[in-house]
Amino acid sequence: MRDIIRFENIYVNGGSSVVGKTEAKGPLARYFDLCEEDEYFGKDSWEKAESEMTRRTLEKLFAKAHISPEDLDLICGGDLLNQCVASSFGVKEFGVPFLGLYGACSTFAEAVICASMFIKGGGAGRVAVCASSHFCSAEKQYRFPLEYGGQRTPTAQNTVTGCGALLLSGEPSDIRVADAMTGRIVDAGITDANNMGAAMAKAAADTLTRYFESSGMKPSDFDIVATGDLGREGYEICTELLKDSLPGLTDKYTDCGMLIYDLEKQDVHCGGSGCGCSAVVTAAYFLDKLTKGDASNVLLLSTGALMNPNTVLQGQSICGIAHAVHFERGTK
Amino acid sequence: MDYLKAFLVGGAFCLIAQIFIDKTAVTGARILVSYVVAGVALTGIGAYKYVVDFGGAGATVPIVGFGYTLAEATKAAVDEKGLLGALTGGLSGTSAGIAAAVVFAFIWALIFKSRQK
Amino acid sequence: MSIPCIKKEANAKNLTGDVMNNENYKKYAADRAKRSASALNCTKAFAVGGLICCLGQALSNLFISLGAGEKDAGTLVSVSLIFLGGLLTGIGVFDKIGKFAGAGTLVPITGFANAIAAPAIENKTEGFINGVCTKMFVIAGPVIVFGTLASAVYGVIYYVLTQVAQ
Known part of the structure; x- marks a missing residue:
């Protein structure tokens, strides 16, 4: 079995993050680029909200790295929704080649590995990776409607409303x-x-x-x-x-x-x-x-x-x- | 006195369900299904009537009472129409509750929007 | 640097046997997650459930004093509580009470109303036919199915018994 993959010249040229209101009340609030109070992100369904969150995260990433979508060769991203729609609908307007990934909640690391391999192999020069989840769309798909009055067990966890993105390329950075x-x-x-x-x-x-x-x-x-x-x-x-x-x-x-x-x-x-x-x-x-x-x-x-x-x-x-x-x- | 009895009987049904939920991680849907079937069975053997006489709303408001209404209505329908009553009785007896739940839910869906708390 | 959340002493339960063996691991995870019925949860369920039934009793007395028969009063109580349960669901209060009271709101008829109203409201985004109407019974459907089944079985048994008795 091949085990560790070593990279020589893959650099992180920037990162961006957008989160929801529960995360904004958490201890890491000041590190996030954008905390959105409206759980709908100005849209009219949870699925659209998650896509909008992904779109805003990438927009923020481009702004922080002073690049435009045309400077990108590839976006690798994924989410939890059926058929990976949050990411694909979220990135569609950028017109950048896209690989939708699914690794459940491991998707972010999966995307970083894929992007790094693409750069290492010469298939792409500059790649954005992103992964998102939204509390409301996840509850709707996996559990109960939000208005349903039930109790959850102590071992249960709370789905994070948030999208994080990194910009990877061969251009040296710290x-x-x-x-x-x-x-x-x-x-x-x-x-x-x-x-x-x-x-x-x-x-x-x-x-x-x-x-x-x-x-x-x-x-x-x-x-x-x-x-x-x-x-x-x-x-x-x-x-x-x-x-x-x-x-x-x-x-x-x-x-x-x-x-x-x-x-x-x-x-x-x-x-x-x-x-x-x-x-x-x-x-x-x-x-x-x-x-x-x-x-x-x-x-x-x-x-x-x-x-x-x-x-x-x-x-x-x-x-x-x-x-x-x-x-x-x-x-x- | 009515109120105390209703409180105790109704509370007891909830208490038993809570113990099941906490101890066995059984889902709410299973609890409700079991309670309805238990309501029908207890009414069938003639026991639940005493609970209703004693607890009033404490016995009819919990979902077990839904089973009670189903069984009582079925029994009356069988007495009246024979075997056909086994099919017509239950839903006729509970039609007001089911129709109310459906009609109101539709109205609520028209008015309200899902929100994160 | 210090990283928050690092606990030097994890809540260590003694690992016995080979935990990497799935049977042992399952048991180990289940033991960790096992909990007893908490007195607090039970008290809350008892109190809230009892109070909802008292409200039912008050409504019943009210309808009877207004001239309704005992049976109609019972039906009106159900309808009123279903209305209330759905309304509280719509304004986003029911799930908070439910989180607090657990079975206390689940078991009374209000829980039935909530189970129908909640998916109806949430799936409005998929349209009225395929969203609201299709999803309305996604949680409460089994209650109606099993209730109807049980009453039909009871009806048949009751019929046979009355025939035999004659």
């Missing part, structure tokens, strides 16, 4: 994509759709183990090792699974789903989830830390739960997947 590892599908046998953390934790542990085995690095080489959206439940499970085999991990390990909300004050159960979770935390918070030099090495593991409402009703287990991307500051 931050580069150093290496990456594609995750394997891990079926842990979990069938409870309200316990995604447990379903994905084993996949995260699998990729982390493989990554540190084949990269020759140790957790202490990183400033931050962050899983995408395990939430508190999955975070704790992952910590327990690895506490003997990866010593020192706990000192560096965090989870985007726990960073984005204040778990004590906000009613979000175990934390954030969704494609947008690791996307906005990376594009806003981690990128800020890397840019300012507060962190030099960040390992992002976007975690995804592979399922759909029908497979859950059929009692099929929810599989997990986790892709790793290593962002490194300024060695070139």
Whole structure:
């Protein structure tokens, strides 16, 4: 099995993030480019709202990087909606070649890996990656109508309303994509759709183990090792699974789903989830830390739960997947 | 006194359901289905009438009461029309509730828009 | 640098046996997620459910005092509560009460009204025929199906018993 993919000259030339009102009340609010109070984003349906959020995120990315859509060779992006519509409808007006990706909530890292490979292989010079999720469209598709009066279990998570984007190219900058590892599908046998953390934790542990085995690095080489959206439940499970085999991990390990909300004050159960979770935390918070030099090495593991409402009703287990991307500051 | 009884009986039905939800992670839809079927069965064996006599609205307002109405109406219809009543009774007896839910829901959908809280 | 949220001591439960084995892992995850019926949730459900039934009782007394028969009063109570439950759903209050009260709002007929009104409102964006009407029974449908089934079965049994008795 091919394991780690090393990149030489893939740089991060910018990032942008747009979030909703719940995220704007969270501890990372000041890092986001735009916090939208209107959950409809000025549109008339949740699906259109999510597409508009993606469109605005890319627009912001172009503005911050002083480029226009014509300067782009490719957009790699994805979301959680059926047939990946939020991303494809969101980017259509830019007229840029587009690859729609689906890796459940691991989509952001998947997009970064694909984009980096495209640049490495010479298939594209400058690529934008994005991933989005919207609380309302996700609830509508996967759970209950918003007005339905039900209680959720404590292990449940709150889908992040947010879209994060990065601009990648071969043009040198302070931050580069150093290496990456594609995750394997891990079926842990979990069938409870309200316990995604447990379903994905084993996949995260699998990729982390493989990554540190084949990269020759140790957790202490990183400033931050962050899983995408395990939430508190999955975070704790992952910590327990690895506490003997990866010593020192706990000192560096965090989870985007726990960073984005204040778990004590906000009613979000175990934390954030969704494609947008690791996307906005990376594009806003981690990128800020890397840019300012507060962190030099960040390992992002976007975690995804592979399922759909029908497979859950059929009692099929929810599989997990986790892709790793290593962002490194300024060695070139 | 009526109110106290209604409170206790109605509250007890909710309490039992809450224990099931908390302990077994059973979904709301399953609870409702079980309660309706239990209502029909308890009425069928003649037990639920006593609960209604004692609890008043506390026994008829919970969804178990929907089962009670279904069964009572079915019984009356069978007495009147024979076997055909097994089909006509239930829905006739509960028609007001179902029609109200449908008609009102349509009106609410006309007026209101979904929002995030 | 310090990263927020990092907990040095994760809420460690002792891992016994090979957790990487799926059977063990499932049990381990289920044990972690297992919880007992919380006294607070149960009290809230009991209180709110009881209060809704009291409201029903008050309405029933009111309709009877206005001259309705006992049976009609019962029907009117159901209709009124369905109206109220749907209205509270529409103005976005019901889900908040539901989150607080759990089974306390689910079990009374108000929960039935909510289960029909909520998908109707949410799916308005897909049009009235294919959105509102198609999705209206997506949650409450099973209640009507099973209620009708149970009453039909009961009707047949009751019919057979009365025939045998004669």
